Amino acid sequence: MTTTDHGPDGGFRSGFACFVGRPNAGKSTLTNALVGTKVAITSSKPQTTRHTIRGIVHRADGQLILVDTPGLHRPRTLLGQRLNDLVRETWSEVDVVGLCVPADQKVGPGDKFIAAELAKLPRRTPVIGIITKTDLVPQQQVAEQLLALQDVMDFADLIPVSAVDGFQVGALAELLVGKLPFGPPLYPDGELTDEPEATLVAELIREAALEGVRDELPHSIAVVVEEMKPREGRDDLIDVHAELFVERSSQKAIILGHRGERLKQVGTSARKHIEALLGTRIYLDLHVKIAKDWQRDPKQLRRLGF
Numbered sequence: 548m549t550t551t552d553h554g555p556d557g558g559f560r561s562g563f564a565c566f567v568g569r570p571n572a573g574k575s576t577l578t579n580a581l582v583g584t585k586v587a588i589t590s591s592k593p594q595t596t597r598h599t600i601r602g603i604v605h606r607a608d609g610q611l612i613l614v615d616t617p618g619l620h621r622p623r624t625l626l627g628q629r630l631n632d633l634v635r636e637t638w639s640e641v642d643v644v645g646l647c648v649p650a651d652q653k654v655g656p657g658d659k660f661i662a663a664e665l666a667k668l669p670r671r672t673p674v675i676g677i678i679t680k681t682d683l684v685p686q687q688q689v690a691e692q693l694l695a696l697q698d699v700m701d702f703a704d705l706i707p708v709s710a711v712d713g714f715q716v717g718a719l720a721e722l723l724v725g726k727l728p729f730g731p732p733l734y735p736d737g738e739l740t741d742e743p744e745a746t747l748v749a750e751l752i753r754e755a756a757l758e759g760v761r762d763e764l765p766h767s768i769a770v771v772v773e774e775m776k777p778r779e780g781r782d783d784l785i786d787v788h789a790e791l792f793v794e795r796s797s798q799k800a801i802i803l804g805h806r807g808e809r810l811k812q813v814g815t816s817a818r819k820h821i822e823a824l825l826g827t828r829i830y831l832d833l834h835v836k837i838a839k840d841w842q843r844d845p846k847q848l849r850r851l852g853f
């Protein structure tokens with residue numbers, strides 16, 4: 548290492564990364580392998596991002612925060628479009644993206660679709676091509692997969708890994724940290740927030756609440772998911788408690804509708820989308836509250852996850 552490698556903060560780097568790839572590409576398993584046993588669940592809210600944090604990798608040379616992105620899909624509805632916008636937003640907010648492609652499956656249209664979307668990002672976020680599950684195939688096939696992946700887009704780096712036997716997991720962490728900006732740790736050592744899909748659930752409720760009244764209430768709604776937990780004694784039902792904030796009582800009236808009819812519809816519509824997202828039945832407990840001028844109040848904004 549040369550001294551010119553050192554930036555401020557003694558060469559320490561910190562920032563955000565996310566993994567993308569087709570379903571089953573091995574993103575979650577890789578995240579767990581990278582984060583290792585240093586997982587501590589706390590209820591604290593992330594201060595610097597409104598995306599769900601999946602894990603934090605603490606290293607001597609840097610701190611890597613892995614954030615979640617919902618899966619990208621071909622949009623059919625406005626909500627689908629909004630979800631894809633959320634994906635792109637996450638991609639352009641992170642410092643590095645890892646595109647995961649399993650070693651045991653041909654590089655296909657799904658991978659190319661994601662790569663093409665990544666290439667459209669306005670900010671040039673570096674993308675690392677990751678061949679996952681190398682333990683499943685002979686070495687020769689890993690080499691061929693590297694060649695095939697190389698043609699898909701312009702990668703900052705390519706690396707084969709196995710989350711199962713640990714092959715090159717440390718090397719991947721080093722590569723990812725190397726793409727982060729110089730800066731002090733963003734979270735205390737050992738801290739990890741785990742808000743499973745809560746951000747996205749809030750987004751779905753907000754979207755349902757805006758349906759049809761977007762012109763009247765464009766930016767005056769915020770949603771906070773207070774709690775999401777499995778119903779006691781049941782493994783097929785999740786209770787979701789959420790609060791929908793508006794700024795004025797006139798807006799509350801719009802959301803509620805005549806005798807609360809509209810709010811009921813909002814709940815039903817949001818519930819369907821949340822169930823599709825989580826793959827399980829949910830009970831949605833939704834309340835409307837007035838938070839005066841929340842858009843201009845930094846303290847309230849933080850509480851609302853902005």
Ligand SMILES: Nc1nc2c(ncn2[C@@H]2O[C@H](COP(=O)(O)OP(=O)(O)OP(=O)(O)O)[C@@H](O)[C@H]2O)c(=O)[nH]1
Nearest residue numbers: 569570571572573574575576577680683709710711
């Ligand atoms: N042999 C082997 N299997 C792996 C490895 N990584 C993941 N898998 C398996 O591949 C399957 C999918 O892994 P996940 O980590 O859930 O994949 P994912 O990309 O997060 O999937 P989605 O959440 O559907 O997008 C699981 O059955 C894992 O056990 C690996 O390195 N080696």
